[in-house]
Amino acid sequence: MTVAYNFAYLDEQTKRMIRRALLKAVAVPGYQVPFASREMPMPFGWGTGGVQVTAACLVPADRLKVIDQGADDTTNAVSIRRFFEKTAGVATTEETQQATIIQTRHRIPEQPLTGDQILVYQVPIPEPLRFLEPRETETRKMHALEEYGLMHVKLYEDIARHGHIATTYAYPVKVEGRYVMDPSPIPKFDNPKLGGCAALQLFGAGREQRIYAIPPYTKAVSLDFEDHPFDPGTWDDDCALCGASDSYLDEVIIDDAGGRMYVCSDTAHCRGRRRAGHVGASGAPYEEEGA
Amino acid sequence: MSEVPLLQVSGLSKSYGGRIGCAGVSFDLWPGEVLGVVGESGSGKTTLLNCLAGLLAPDAGRVVYDTRAGGPRDTLAMAEPERRMLMRTDWALVHQNPRDGLRMGVSAGANVGERLMAVGARHYGRIRGAALDWLERVEIAADRIDDRPSAFSSGMQQRLQIARNLVTGPRLVFMDEPTGGLDVSVQARLLDLIRGLVRELGLSAVIVTHDLAVVRLLAGRLLVMKEGYVIEAGLTDQVLDDPQHPYTQLLVSSVLQV
Numbered sequence: 001m002t003v004a005y006n007f008a009y010l011d012e013q014t015k016r017m018i019r020r021a022l023l024k025a026v027a028v029p030g031y032q033v034p035f036a037s038r039e040m041p042m043p044f045g046w047g048t049g050g051v052q053v054t055a056a057c058l059v060p061a062d063r064l065k066v067i068d069q070g071a072d073d074t075t076n077a078v079s080i081r082r083f084f085e086k087t088a089g090v091a092t093t094e095e096t097q098q099a100t101i102i103q104t105r106h107r108i109p110e111q112p113l114t115g116d117q118i119l120v121y122q123v124p125i126p127e128p129l130r131f132l133e134p135r136e137t138e139t140r141k142m143h144a145l146e147e148y149g150l151m152h153v154k155l156y157e158d159i160a161r162h163g164h165i166a167t168t169y170a171y172p173v174k175v176e177g178r179y180v181m182d183p184s185p186i187p188k189f190d191n192p193k194l195g196g197c198a199a200l201q202l203f204g205a206g207r208e209q210r211i212y213a214i215p216p217y218t219k220a221v222s223l224d225f226e227d228h229p230f231d232p233g234t235w236d237d238d239c240a241l242c243g244a245s246d247s248y249l250d251e252v253i254i255d256d257a258g259g260r261m262y263v264c265s266d267t268a269h270c271r272g273r274r275r276a277g278h279v280g281a282s283g284a285p286y287e288e289e290g291a
Numbered sequence: 292m293s294e295v296p297l298l299q300v301s302g303l304s305k306s307y308g309g310r311i312g313c314a315g316v317s318f319d320l321w322p323g324e325v326l327g328v329v330g331e332s333g334s335g336k337t338t339l340l341n342c343l344a345g346l347l348a349p350d351a352g353r354v355v356y357d358t359r360a361g362g363p364r365d366t367l368a369m370a371e372p373e374r375r376m377l378m379r380t381d382w383a384l385v386h387q388n389p390r391d392g393l394r395m396g397v398s399a400g401a402n403v404g405e406r407l408m409a410v411g412a413r414h415y416g417r418i419r420g421a422a423l424d425w426l427e428r429v430e431i432a433a434d435r436i437d438d439r440p441s442a443f444s445s446g447m448q449q450r451l452q453i454a455r456n457l458v459t460g461p462r463l464v465f466m467d468e469p470t471g472g473l474d475v476s477v478q479a480r481l482l483d484l485i486r487g488l489v490r491e492l493g494l495s496a497v498i499v500t501h502d503l504a505v506v507r508l509l510a511g512r513l514l515v516m517k518e519g520y521v522i523e524a525g526l527t528d529q530v531l532d533d534p535q536h537p538y539t540q541l542l543v544s545s546v547l548q549v
Contacts, residue, residue: 132396145372149409153394156408157401159415160437225415 008055008088014038018056018211022202025213030175030220031143032126037209047080047105048206050122054103057118057202058084063091065099070107070248070265077105096268106169108190110247110269113199115216121184123205126212128172128182148180151223159228168233173220180223181212188222189232189248195220237262242273243280295357297322297463297495298343303352305342311519312338316352318514318524322462325489325496327510327527329503329542335519336499337467343497344384344465345374356381356463379409383456387468389448392455393440399426399451400436406459425454429484446477450484457488464489464496470505482508503546507531515539 006012014036021035040048058064064084068077072094080103081092093099096111103120113119129139132150142148151172158166171188173195175181183194184203194201194214201214214220224230238245240261247269249262261282264270274286296319305312313335320326328336341347343354345366354366359381366374378384386392393402403422404412412418423433429450431443440448449469456464469485470478486509489496498509506513506527513530515523515538523536534540 132394141371145375147375147409149405149411152408152413153397153401153405156404156415156418157397160398160400160419226413227416 005087007060008058008084008090009040010038010052010055014052015056018052021211022053022056022213025202025211026200026215028179029215029218030173030179030181030212032210032212034209035211037206040206041083042079044207045124047076047103047122049204049208049211050103050105050120050206051080051083051204052206053120053202053204053211054084054101055088057101057120058088058090060088060090062100063093063098065093065096065102065268066104067102067107067109067266067268068105070109070250071267073267094268095272096266106185106187107248107265108186108193110244110264110266111272112193113197115198117199119197119199119201121186121201121203123182123184123203123208123210126182126203126205126208126210128170128180143179146178148174148223151180152225155223155225155228159225165224165228165230171230172223174223175214176219177221181214181220183220187233187248188230191220191222191230192232235262238280239264239270239273240280241283242270242278243283244270244273244278295363296320297324297357298497299353299355299363300343301353301355303339303342303349303354305338305347305349311335312347313342313516313519316514316516316521318521320463320495320497322495323493324512325494325498325510327506327513328497328499328516329501329506329513330516331501331542333518334516336501336516338519339516340465340467340497340499344382345378346384359462379406380459381462383459383461383464385449385452385456385464385466385469387471389440389445389452392452393448395439395441398437398439399431399443402440402451402455403458406455410459421458425458426451428488429454430480444477446473446481449473449481453485453488457492457494460492462495464494466496466498466500468500468502469498470500470502478505485509503531503543515542 018035021033025033040051066077066081068074084090085092096109101118105122127139129150132154133139155165169187170182170185171191172180173183196217198216200216203212222230235249239249241263244264247264250265252261252263254261298320301317303316304314316339330336342349355363356366357363400419400422403425404418407418407421426436431447440451470481510527513527514521517538523530523539531543534543
């Protein structure tokens with residue numbers, strides 16, 4: 001760690017400001033708390049909101065895990081992990097159960113989280129009503145007065161057009177029976193994990209300057225119609241590497257002839273399963289890296 | 292007929308800085324009654340309507356509405372959630388330009404269903420059934436239900452706007468130039484439709500227009516406005532056939548005879 005930075009990059013006053021917003025967000029689940037988002041040494045849209053929330057939560061004893069679309073080894077994840085290694089000097093890990101703070105982009109880890117973990121989401125557009133109602137003054141009023149009929153207009157439109165609710169990511173949820181919230185662009189497959197989760201879930205939107213939260217064991221119900229209930233979706237295939245049938249799968253094109261395989265998007269989960277001896281259709285028995 | 296007027300307006304005034312929007316407007320609207328408001332452009336008709344419908348906050352005056360649950364209440368003194376609830380259940384507002392009143396980005400069915408969903412309908416099949424029923428009542432073919440309003444003609448858009456407003460069974464409808472910008476044959480069909488719906492559903496309505504033929508057809512009573520003031524009021528036939536105020540006389544004599 002170099003001494004040129006304050007611990008975790010942000011100055012203490014900024015962290016204090018963010019923590020204050022976080023406390024308010026936890027006190028009012030699903031409510032978008034405005035905060036004075038800072039410029040970070042990365043472009044907006046790369047997770048500046050999540051990074052600021054993580055920076056405000058980190059203590060030297062923490063062990064940080066960063067995932068991007070479930071993977072630990074993609075550009076965004078690697079650069080943010082390195083950022084905190086450099087500026088905070090905290091330990092990092094790729095194992096879900098060993099992490100105390102997990103910053104995520106667009107996934108919730110497959111492994112159930114525990115009460116001593118914090119999950120930090122990177123959020124591009126925190127307002128679930130934004131694409132239906134462009135005026136911020138109006139959406140705030142709609143939240144304040146609990147006027148959420150418009151959200152169902154979107155779902156109605158999906159069914160009318162596609163025969164089913166075609167929203168597959170950023171699927172809106174109602175938190176603790178009050179605020180409708182955008183869970184960030186996680187697949188709807190992950191929505192059932194939002195509610196009743198043991199870990200604290202924090203959402204940071206840097207460009208839009210909003211922070212919101214789902215406290216542990218809080219209800220988060222995916223919106224639906226009585227005759228078109230919420231469906232998290234399933235696959236016909238199992239993971240080709242570890243054989244998991246209950247995880248979120250990525251489709252990987254493997255040749256120019258349309259060949260494809262499905263693999264777990266959560267790389268830590270997949271590795272853990274293979275280490276435990278599970279082998280999928282195209283998988284080889286597990287070997288430690290560098291062995 | 293009930294004992295209490297549906298809408299009691301007294302001393303309603305709204306000014307824009309030094310300019311008068313409307314001043315000292317008072318009238319009673321009884322259940323099932325259609326009130327026409329006529330006057331030239333800039334006479335304060337739309338200001339009056341927006342003040343009544345809660346879109347503008349008037350400077351002075353009272354708008355007392357006979358609510359279903361609580362009896363007569365001053366809508367201006369109501370809390371905002373209550374007023375907005377009223378606006379999407381018991382009241383309806385038909386804009387002059389259907390683009391202002393419709394959600395152009397979603398299908399006709401979703402437009403009609405929006406109010407239902409806003410008051411808590413969560414059953415897709417029933418919402419769609421209600422939408423189909425209302426499209427039929429305003430003479431829009433059932434196979435257009437999944438088309439966006441942008442694919443509709445302006446007459447159809449206006450009829451869709453009416454369906455969208457009436458789906459929650461409102462008791463009071465505000466209409467701002469409902470036939471503005473439509474050609475005469477489409478106007479005639481629309482007027483026919485509105486007249487039928489008003490009779491059939493027993494609606495009360497305030498219709499703002501500059502078209503005397505529209506009020507002659509639809510309205511039982513008439514207010515004539517000029518420069519923000521009501522200068523003449525009475526039964527429609529009486530005002531149009533025997534106008535007293537010089538301006539009303541001018542207005543009536545200005546109508547082109549074919």
